[in-house]
Amino acid sequence: MSTVIKGGLVIDQTGERTADVVVDDGRIVAVGTDLSGDEILDASGCVVAPGFVDLHAHLRQPGAEEAETIETGSWAAIRGGFSAVVAMPNTNPPIDCAAVVQEVLALGAKAPCDVYTSGAITVERKGAQLAPMAEMAELGVRLFTDDGNGVQEAGLMRRAMEYAAGLGVILAQHCEVDSLAAGGHMHEGEWSSRLGIPGVPAEAEELMVMRDIALSRFTGAPVHFQHLSTRGSIAMVRAARQAGVAVTAEAATHHFTLTDEDCASYDPVFKVNPPLRPADDRDAVREGLADGAVDAIATDHAPHTMDAKERPFDQAPPGMLGLETALALALTELNLPVAEVVGLLSWRPAAIAGLKGVHGGPIVPDAPANLCVFDPQETWTVDPHDTASRSRNNPYAERTVRGRVRHTIVGGQTVLVDQVMRP
Amino acid sequence: MKHLLSINDLGADGINEVCRLADLFTEVSQRPIPKVPALRGKTVAMLFYEDSTRTRLSFEVAARRLSADVMGFSVSSSSVNKGESVRDTVNTISAMGPDALVVRHRSAGVPHQVTGWTSAGVINAGDGWHEHPTQALLDCYTIRDRLGSVAGRRIVILGDIKHSRVARSCVMAFTSLGAKVTLVAPPTLLPPAVDSWPVDVSFSLDAVLSDCDVVYGLRVQHERQAEALLPSLREYTAQWGLTVDRAARLPVGALVMHPGPVNRGVEIAPEVLDQPNATLNEQVRHGVAVRMAVLYLLLAADPDLHPEGEAS
Numbered sequence: 001m002s003t004v005i006k007g008g009l010v011i012d013q014t015g016e017r018t019a020d021v022v023v024d025d026g027r028i029v030a031v032g033t034d035l036s037g038d039e040i041l042d043a044s045g046c047v048v049a050p051g052f053v054d055l056h057a058h059l060r061q062p063g064a065e066e067a068e069t070i071e072t073g074s075w076a077a078i079r080g081g082f083s084a085v086v087a088m089p090n091t092n093p094p095i096d097c098a099a100v101v102q103e104v105l106a107l108g109a110k111a112p113c114d115v116y117t118s119g120a121i122t123v124e125r126k127g128a129q130l131a132p133m134a135e136m137a138e139l140g141v142r143l144f145t146d147d148g149n150g151v152q153e154a155g156l157m158r159r160a161m162e163y164a165a166g167l168g169v170i171l172a173q174h175c176e177v178d179s180l181a182a183g184g185h186m187h188e189g190e191w192s193s194r195l196g197i198p199g200v201p202a203e204a205e206e207l208m209v210m211r212d213i214a215l216s217r218f219t220g221a222p223v224h225f226q227h228l229s230t231r232g233s234i235a236m237v238r239a240a241r242q243a244g245v246a247v248t249a250e251a252a253t254h255h256f257t258l259t260d261e262d263c264a265s266y267d268p269v270f271k272v273n274p275p276l277r278p279a280d281d282r283d284a285v286r287e288g289l290a291d292g293a294v295d296a297i298a299t300d301h302a303p304h305t306m307d308a309k310e311r312p313f314d315q316a317p318p319g320m321l322g323l324e325t326a327l328a329l330a331l332t333e334l335n336l337p338v339a340e341v342v343g344l345l346s347w348r349p350a351a352i353a354g355l356k357g358v359h360g361g362p363i364v365p366d367a368p369a370n371l372c373v374f375d376p377q378e379t380w381t382v383d384p385h386d387t388a389s390r391s392r393n394n395p396y397a398e399r400t401v402r403g404r405v406r407h408t409i410v411g412g413q414t415v416l417v418d419q420v421m422r423p
Numbered sequence: 424m425k426h427l428l429s430i431n432d433l434g435a436d437g438i439n440e441v442c443r444l445a446d447l448f449t450e451v452s453q454r455p456i457p458k459v460p461a462l463r464g465k466t467v468a469m470l471f472y473e474d475s476t477r478t479r480l481s482f483e484v485a486a487r488r489l490s491a492d493v494m495g496f497s498v499s500s501s502s503v504n505k506g507e508s509v510r511d512t513v514n515t516i517s518a519m520g521p522d523a524l525v526v527r528h529r530s531a532g533v534p535h536q537v538t539g540w541t542s543a544g545v546i547n548a549g550d551g552w553h554e555h556p557t558q559a560l561l562d563c564y565t566i567r568d569r570l571g572s573v574a575g576r577r578i579v580i581l582g583d584i585k586h587s588r589v590a591r592s593c594v595m596a597f598t599s600l601g602a603k604v605t606l607v608a609p610p611t612l613l614p615p616a617v618d619s620w621p622v623d624v625s626f627s628l629d630a631v632l633s634d635c636d637v638v639y640g641l642r643v644q645h646e647r648q649a650e651a652l653l654p655s656l657r658e659y660t661a662q663w664g665l666t667v668d669r670a671a672r673l674p675v676g677a678l679v680m681h682p683g684p685v686n687r688g689v690e691i692a693p694e695v696l697d698q699p700n701a702t703l704n705e706q707v708r709h710g711v712a713v714r715m716a717v718l719y720l721l722l723a724a725d726p727d728l729h730p731e732g733e734a735s
């Protein structure tokens with residue numbers, strides 16, 4: 001059975017054109033005018049884009065199924081227009097060996113989007129001993145991170161980079177120097193001072209960015225910086241790229257949308273790691289996404305139960321939902337051409353995750369049919385209860401945003417039609 | 424005003440109103456039967472997650488002198504140990520219909536969170552490093568009582584300001600009433616971004632001692648040594664302690680204040696506490712009248728009603 005996406009503006013890395021797209025048997029079979037198919041998906045007034053790729057999703061399985069499962073998180077991804085997500089390894093047990101990778105991939109095989117997993121850099125993400133990266137790489141793991149923690153020890157990070165480069169995989173770093181960040185629960189600055197909440201200084205992130213740029217230059221191994229949140233970090237990455245160092249970077253949706261002032265409500269829904277920063281840092285994240293210093297938008301989708309997010313601010317876990325709102329916030333907040341937003345969400349992260357040719361376009365005959373159709377003009381109001389996620393820790397409640405996903409196609413299967421999930 | 428979470432909820436006018444009411448309640452407290460029926464039929468629930476005998480007792484006495492019923496809830500010993508969340512506890516207490524919850528918690532912001540879970544008024548009795556508004560109010564009342572006014576006074580706040588909820592409330596209260604506040608501490612015990620606070624900062628107590636109307640000492644805890652914020656308490660006392668020698672250099676009539684409990688011999692010498700310009704006992708005494716004023720402001724049906732008028 002074939003599906004035709006009618007009347008949309010097709011956007012991929014090769015440009016834009018108004019065209020119909022026909023999908024059959026998992027592949028794009030035709031792109032052109034006046035095409036037909038067995039099922040018709042209306043795309044008039046909409047953009048037809050490569051399915052989005054999230055480099056940074058916490059799917060919580062195994063271990064925290066009360067907050068999210070690979071299945072529920074994948075449906076949230078589908079509602080957000082993502083055809084692929086990279087799961088973070090801070091599960092219980094952590095994804096630090098072949099057995100857990102296999103478990104996650106087996107669950108992911110039944111999920112509506114393509115689920116890739118990262119692997120931990122160190123055993124149990126404890127930063128002491130290298131995890132068996134080769135056996136995980138054999139199973140297809142392309143991105144390694146201790147996310148949730150940074151690798152504290154410079155000597156160990158050096159060895160990890162050398163080892164990873166030999167395997168042709170990439171290391172991704174959650175940049176945070178523990179000895180500066182320990183005990184902190186929000187950005188250290190004017191607001192933490194007023195609110196009496198212990199802070200995490202920007203320097204906790206920037207010192208590790210600085211160190212890993214030096215190590216990347218030294219070893220020649222690529223390193224990807226996760227969820228950069230400060231002006232200093234972004235400036236260093238920009239300069240390092242110009243100097244030819246093999247670094248890439250992502251920014252999380254909330255770091256270009258929210259600021260530390262949001263914590264003044266003491267609502268732990270605004271607690272996240274790295275923390276929300278002042279407006280100047282938020283603006284720097286926007287600038288970095290606009291000028292290419294930052295490659296990709298990642299969601300850092302981090303579900304937590306209501307109970308966990310109703311604890312006192314300093315006892316609640318960090319993290320917020322992001323998969324279902326990423327596109328709309330990017331279109332609403334970034335002031336970038338739609339095509340650039342699409343790139344930040346699709347072909348650019350796909351390249352970092354090693355998914356080129358599978359996800360992220362281009363939209364041409366014979367390519368795998370991983371697509372997303374969205375209306376760039378539709379405005380809607382975020383309702384935390386209207387979600388596919390098992391959790392509700394959405395910090396954008398009652399915010400009116402612009403841009404809404406209509407249809408999502410993964411591997412040729414239409415899994416979302418007019419925002420309605422089709423299991 | 425429904426809640427008292429921060430001194431900012433009151434502003435200068437609100438602080439002055441509390442002080443005016445506290446004058447009336449001080450008079451009530453001196454009567455043979457120190458009780459008025461102003462809050463008869465109202466219930467005040469105490470929700471203390473942190474031991475604080477003096478603050479809790481002060482609120483309880485204040486509520487009883489206004490004829491309110493007091494609901495004690497001994498959180499530390501019961502439900503918290505069974506893993507009950509703050510929200511569950513607040514729901515349980517709220518089901519009993521209190522008019523106000525007095526909340527003390529070791530984490531900043533818990534009183535704010537509680538307002539979302541109850542229809543009762545919420546009074547912040549100290550939350551983490553954030554605020555302790557009724558302490559600042561009784562301190563304003565004490566300064567006003569001793570020196571006539573807070574406006575124009577030069578007030579030195581001395582000690583561990585970074586970790587002090589009292590300091591945050593006092594800075595707001597004193598400056599909104601027009602005092603000039605100078606924080607004195609080693610840099611490691613100052614809050615971050617202190618330049619955004621409406622204060623002067625000095626690292627030397629000796630430099631400001633002879634030029635102030637009030638020295639307000641804060642408790643310096645032993646943990647600060649282990650956290651590498653101080654080399655040693657001995658060095659702290661030598662540099663920043665209010666020793667007998669330093670107290671002797673204070674201008675005549677300058678007050679020595681402290682929210683208690685005092686680490687005797689660390690931040691203030693015991694002899695200094697016994698001098699007539701030390702106000703620690705008055706602060707405790709004024710605490711009752713000031714908390715009566717706060718409860719009255721929040722709970723009385725007609726806050727303009729004069730309490731004597733209602734006295735039976």
Ligand SMILES: [Zn+2]
Pocket residue numbers: 147148149174226227273274
């Ligand atoms: Zn992270």
